[in-house]
Amino acid sequence: MPRQFQFRTVDGVETVQIAVRGRQVLARPMLNFGPGYTLDERAALGLRGLLPPAVNTLTEQVRRVYQQFRGQPDDLSRYVFLNQLQDLNEILYYRLVADHLEEMLPIIYTPTVGEAIQKFSSTFDRPRGIYLSIDDAAGMDEALAAHGQGPEDVDLVVVTDSEGILGIGDQGVGGIRIAVGKLAVYTTAAGIHPLRGIPVVLDVGTDNLDLLNDPGYLGARHARVRGERYDAFVAQFADAVRRHFPHALLHWEDFGADNAHRILAAYRDEQCSFNDDIQGTAAVVAAAALAAVRAKGERLADQRIVVHGAGTAGVGVADLMRDIMVQEGLSEKEAESRFWGLGSRGLLHTGAPMRAFQERYARPVEEVSGWDGAGRYDLAEVVRQVRPTVLVGTSAQPGSFTEAIVRDMAAGCDRPVIMPLSNPTSRSEAVPADLLRWTDGRALIATGSPFAPVEQGGTTFEIAQANNALVFPGIGLGAVAVRATRVTDRMIAAAAQAVAERTSAGRLGAPVLPSMRQLRAVSAAVAIRVAEAAVEEGVATRELEHPLQDIHELMWQPVYPTVEVVDHIDEPSARTTEPGREA
Structure with missing residues (x-):
């Protein structure tokens, strides 16, 4: 189909060429500037009589929609409102979010997006993204082509199979909303053009019995497909992305623990790909740890680190910290010896059952044989024996950093670094106010959820949020x-x-x-x-x-571009941000 519109940036100036008219202009979220169109632009685009007579600036429009946002009764309603605004006027949506980022990021992303995902099949809205079903694998190329982008039009593909959504697990086809949310953050934070990213869900079924028994569920109604058929489907998808969008970064999101590590290992050397749950979480936690130990005048290589919850995220954190320690002069084995990881069965140690990606952090059984714990070695025992300087929580076990454990840790170091990272707040291993009280204000803290500043001993402590964003x-x-x-x-x-x-x-x-x-x-x-x-x-x-x-x-800016009214769109001679084809 011929191009209907096209965004181009030349010498830092963005222009949109528009070859459609009238209601077709207002039907496209990236073209619907509403009363932002001038009277001359309305006349040229056939919009006369389709808009109220007043002309509003983008700033005036932001003021009005922000009042609507504030009038919503709860966070889920705010999410729905922003979702509807994105479907109506995408540039206004991004400008609103950018102007109120700290307030709105928890709405469009974690934690509110988790509730929106759970309610995906009970709400009716405009579908976004690409839905690829394992039951229709033969139609994958057709589905990718139907989105309308060509090989030069896509910078980023965010894909999930929805098995490990945030802290709520398997959410089936509703996981598309985490991919949409991630792309919104890419655009708001890094200026990735909203039309150069594609959200994708790989629907391989679900093991969520509530969804399978919900008559309104919108996904494939069978148990999750695993094994060779699953791997073949993922391989088919990765190959299709390489062929359709050869320059795109492939972002793997919220896959289950075993699959996440296997998929990253399988494809990271074949194409430009990245797993945020493993590598993104690791980067932001490592950043917090680096800043904290530098505040103490120390190196990361000097630390003893306990990771409570050594799964996908926890081992990813350990791997990156290990790599940084190697850059600081340790051998890989020396660096690995600085970590004690706890999984669902307690301390990882040789001879105990564990996943393959956890094995490099297993402590020698001879080292721990004299400890208490009858072979399980829980967090309290590990802290008592190790006296860690850094404690990382990725366990989703609320309250597991108890007063006794924290006081034991604080007795062994002057400035303990404590990071309860599990989301949402209800799953946090501890709350900052308690950590500061139990350490007499000495703790250096980063959390997974946002927390308000804490007054302790006459000092106001700002709490860092280790947000992958x-x-x-x-x-x-x-x-x-x-x-x-x-x-x-x-x-x-x-x-x-x-x-x-x-x-x-x-x-x-x-x-x-x-x-x-x-x-x-x-x-x-x-x-x-x-x-x-x-x-x-x-x-x-x-x-x-x-x-x-x-x-x-x-970095794209959410402002209305210069409008160029044309009868047809030529093939682009400059960097194009949107193919503008009709599917």
């Missing part, structure tokens, strides 16, 4: 900027270093991570470092002449 948008932007052929460990470590450098954690009460208010600047800093690391690693296919300026110019 601090790293994954910049990783994506950096990889896209240099068209990286893959995402390397060094690029992930560079992201962590970039975030750690933007803190003032040495000041008492200061957070060990940047505020979400700084998200766009942080994303740009991360992108620059990631792009530079890609060049150094030899995986960049183009270099940036002026990294800071080049990254800045790549």
Whole structure:
């Protein structure tokens, strides 16, 4: 089909060419500026009489929709409102979110998106993204083509199979909303153009009995397919992405623990791909740890680190911290010896059952044979024996960092680094107020959920949120900027270093991570470092002449572009952000 509209950026100026007229203009979220169109533009586009007579600036429109947002009764209603706004006027949506980022990020992303995902099949809205069913694998190429983008039009594909959604597990086809939410953060934080990203759900069935027994469920109504057929479907998808969108970064999101590690290992050296639950979580937690230990005047390599919840995220955190320790001078074996990981059966140790990706952190059974615990070795016993300096919580076990455990830890080091990271707040291993009270204000804290500042001993402590949004948008932007052929460990470590450098954690009460208010600047800093690391690693296919300026110019701004009314769209001669074809 011929192109209907096209966004182009030349010399930093964005223009939209529009070849449709009248109601067709207002039916497209990226073209529906509403009363933002001037009277001359309305006349040229056939909009006379289709809009109220007043002309509003984007700032005036933001003011009006923000009042509507504030009038919603609860967070889920706010999510629905923003979702509807995105379907109506996408540029206004992104401008609203950007202007109120700290307030709205928890609505469009975690934690509110989790509730929206659970209610996916009970709500009716405009479908976004691509739904690929294992029961129609033969139609995959047709489904990808139906989205309308060509091989030069896509920078980013976010895909989930919905097995490990946030802290709520298997959510079947509703997981598409986490992919949509991730792309919204990529756009808001890193300026990835909203029309250069595609959200995808791989529907392989669900083991969620509530969904299978819900007559309104919209996904494949059978148990999850596993084994060879599942692997073949994922391989078919990865190959299809390479063929349809050869320059796109493939972002794997919320896969189950076993599949997440297997898939990342299988494809990370074949194409530009990245798993946020493993590598993104690792980067932001490593950033917090780096900032915290630097505030103490120490190195990461000097620490004793206990990871409570050594699953997908926990082992990813340990792997990246190990890599940084190696950069600081340790051997890989020495670095691995700095970690004690606890899984669902207690401390990982030789001879105990565990997953393959956990084995490198298993402690020798001879080391722990004299400990209490009858072979299980729970968190309290591990802390008592190890006296860790860093305690990481990715267990989803609320309250597991008890007063006794924290006081034991604090007795062994002056400034304990404690990170209860499990989401949502109800699953947090501890709350900051308790941690500061139990350590007399000495703890350096990062949490998975947002917490208000805490008064302790006459000092106001700002609580850092280890939100992946601090790293994954910049990783994506950096990889896209240099068209990286893959995402390397060094690029992930560079992201962590970039975030750690933007803190003032040495000041008492200061957070060990940047505020979400700084998200766009942080994303740009991360992108620059990631792009530079890609060049150094030899995986960049183009270099940036002026990294800071080049990254800045790549970041899309949510403003109405210059309108060019045309009768037809020529094939692009400049960087195109939207194919504008009718499916």
